[in-house]
């Protein structure tokens with residue numbers, strides 16, 4: 209079985225910038241090399257190229273736009289690909305898109321050979337997103353994001369119903385879950401519910417010792 213994906217979203221946290229970002233990148237690379245578990249990162253936009261150059265870990269953008277040409281202040285998919293990224297989050301709860309934009313953005317990601325991680329807020333939206341055949345659907349109940357309460361224990365049903373709904377539409381699409389993920393126990397539970405990995409932020413990005421948290425996260429896989 210392929211390694212599960214542990215994907216760390218740096219969001220716009222101050223702790224996700226500068227030296228702290230580097231500390232997280234170094235820790236992710238070390239723990240991935242030692243454990244063989246895939247640890248991806250989604251740093252802030254200005255860090256994408258340096259991260260891709262310095263670390264042997266999969267790097268994702270937090271958002272891409274399906275545009276090219278005379279558009280100012282956007283993030284074209286091809287720029288992210290040229291920076292060395294492997295993929296992008298799409299439709300994060302803090303960066304919502306219309307359904308038409310999600311479709312166009314997944315298509316742009318595919319065109320530029322980027323993985324697409326479409327975030328969703330419930331099982332119905334998870335199944336709808338699967339119709340666009342992204343690489344991953346990532347179910348994250350918004351009310352649990354940043355709460356420190358794990359989706360795997362607070363709402364296991366939403367993971368199971370998302371996995372079932374996504375696979376009914378397209379069995380090739382992998383499913384991540386996120387919101388409040390903070391320990392190896394959460395990751396183990398998420399995988400046992402059918403997820404292919406987890407998407408998380410605050411427990412690693414805001415940690416005093418991100419390496420220790422990463423080690424704990426992969427400890428029960």
Ligand SMILES: O=C(CO)COP(=O)(O)O
Pocket residue numbers: 217300348352353354355356386387388389407408409410411
């Ligand atoms: O939104 C998230 C990851 O994209 C989840 O955030 P937390 O891990 O901080 O709950």
